[in-house]
Amino acid sequence: MPAIEVENGVVDEAHPEIFDPRAMPPQPKEKKPGQQPEHVIKEYFEKGYLVLPNFFTKEEMEPCRKTTEELVDNLAKKLFEAGKIKNAYENLDLFHRLTKLEEEFPGANVILHKVPNMPMGYRKLWANERLLNLMEQLIGPDIAGNPVWNLRTKTPQNEATTVPWHQDCGYLDNNSYKMLVPTAWVPMLDANEGNGCLQMAEGGHRSGRVALHRCCWGGTWYVELEPEEMKTKLGINLDQDIKTVPVPYGGLVLFNNLIPHRSLPNMSDNVRWSLDLRWQRSSDPDGLWGLKKPVVMRVKDKPDFEIDWTEFDSVDRHSQQKKSVEGDLETNEDPEFDTTLPGPWMKKWEIVHMNKHTDRHKRDEAMIA
Ligand SMILES: O=C(O)CCC(=O)C(=O)O
Numbered sequence: 001m002p003a004i005e006v007e008n009g010v011v012d013e014a015h016p017e018i019f020d021p022r023a024m025p026p027q028p029k030e031k032k033p034g035q036q037p038e039h040v041i042k043e044y045f046e047k048g049y050l051v052l053p054n055f056f057t058k059e060e061m062e063p064c065r066k067t068t069e070e071l072v073d074n075l076a077k078k079l080f081e082a083g084k085i086k087n088a089y090e091n092l093d094l095f096h097r098l099t100k101l102e103e104e105f106p107g108a109n110v111i112l113h114k115v116p117n118m119p120m121g122y123r124k125l126w127a128n129e130r131l132l133n134l135m136e137q138l139i140g141p142d143i144a145g146n147p148v149w150n151l152r153t154k155t156p157q158n159e160a161t162t163v164p165w166h167q168d169c170g171y172l173d174n175n176s177y178k179m180l181v182p183t184a185w186v187p188m189l190d191a192n193e194g195n196g197c198l199q200m201a202e203g204g205h206r207s208g209r210v211a212l213h214r215c216c217w218g219g220t221w222y223v224e225l226e227p228e229e230m231k232t233k234l235g236i237n238l239d240q241d242i243k244t245v246p247v248p249y250g251g252l253v254l255f256n257n258l259i260p261h262r263s264l265p266n267m268s269d270n271v272r273w274s275l276d277l278r279w280q281r282s283s284d285p286d287g288l289w290g291l292k293k294p295v296v297m298r299v300k301d302k303p304d305f306e307i308d309w310t311e312f313d314s315v316d317r318h319s320q321q322k323k324s325v326e327g328d329l330e331t332n333e334d335p336e337f338d339t340t341l342p343g344p345w346m347k348k349w350e351i352v353h354m355n356k357h358t359d360r361h362k363r364d365e366a367m368i369a
């Protein structure tokens with residue numbers, strides 16, 4: 001694949017009606033399991049986010065933890081067999097093992113964050129019946145899973161997993177400025193201020209605008225939205241609107257793709273595991289430069305519809321993202337242990353700071369020029 005053209009992220013457009021209470025679909029008269037009272041759904045559109053502290057049962061969440069344990073175990077074995085680490089730390093639990101792997105092989109958490117295929121344990125949660133019923137209340141009955149989902153491997157005091165202020169549109173293509181992409185952020189333990197839960201800029205979606213982001217933050221692949229820009233461009237009151245959003249195990253945070261948010265540093269001894277899962281209307285584009293199609297999850301008036309994962313499974317988003325900025329460059333690096341995470345968002349914003357994630361495509365551009 002040759003490197004793709006990427007439109008500049010700065011546009012003089014505002015689409016508040018796609019994200020604010022005007023976007024709320026007609027609400028069902030009879031509630032299905034998982035569906036919330038109308039005033040709660042309204043809060044999502046008014047504030048831009050919503051916390052549901054008790055949503056999943058233990059039976060629904062445990063497979064997620066189990067899946068994560070397996071992913072860590074696979075990674076440990078792979079690193080050990082390749083001679084990259086001296087100890088696979090088999091005796092440590094889910095909340096401590098990755099920290100040790102990360103100590104011995106910095107970037108282990110990034111490799112895990114880029115897991116190419118969505119394991120069954122996560123898939124079940126993403127397509128959970130009650131969660132999709134809830135999605136119907138946000139985007140209506142034709143629902144697809146948006147290809148951007150993430151496992152957050154937030155080891156203690158780690159730069160690469162501490163996400164600075166951003167609007168999710170900052171990482172998506174410009175079509176995403178005109179489509180509602182709800183996210184459910186689901187922690188695998190109680191998430192709080194101490195272990196790096198989220199902060200939201202309440203109401204930061206109400207202008208309908210995407211503000212200026214810059215790339216890349218510190219030694220990471222993240223874009224950054226400066227607080228001053230949040231204030232002037234998005235009308236956020238920095239003293240009043242910033243909310244810290246703890247959420248217990250079994251709960252979730254719902255938000256939209258325009259609200260500025262960040263995650264706090266993890267000052268605890270535990271790995272703060274979470275999943276972020278996204279949906280969209282099936283009729284909307286992927287929001288990801290055409291790199292990976294959404295997976296249809298629900299079709300109006302077809303209660304027996306079954307999800308076909310074949311196409312979704314066949315595309316590794318992270319390798320597509322990398323190729324889309326770097327092209328098919330030959331490298332000597334072993335893709336299995338590649339700890340960089342380049343993607344098209346790096347071409348959408350001004351690069352004010354280069355690091356290992358940006359280096360190669362910038363170098364390539366210099367070569368072309
Ligand atoms: O989990 C985090 O640290 C960041 C989450 C985030 O930005 C998102 O889910 O969009």
Ligand SMILES: [Fe+2]
Pocket residue numbers: 166167168261
């Ligand atoms: Fe985000």
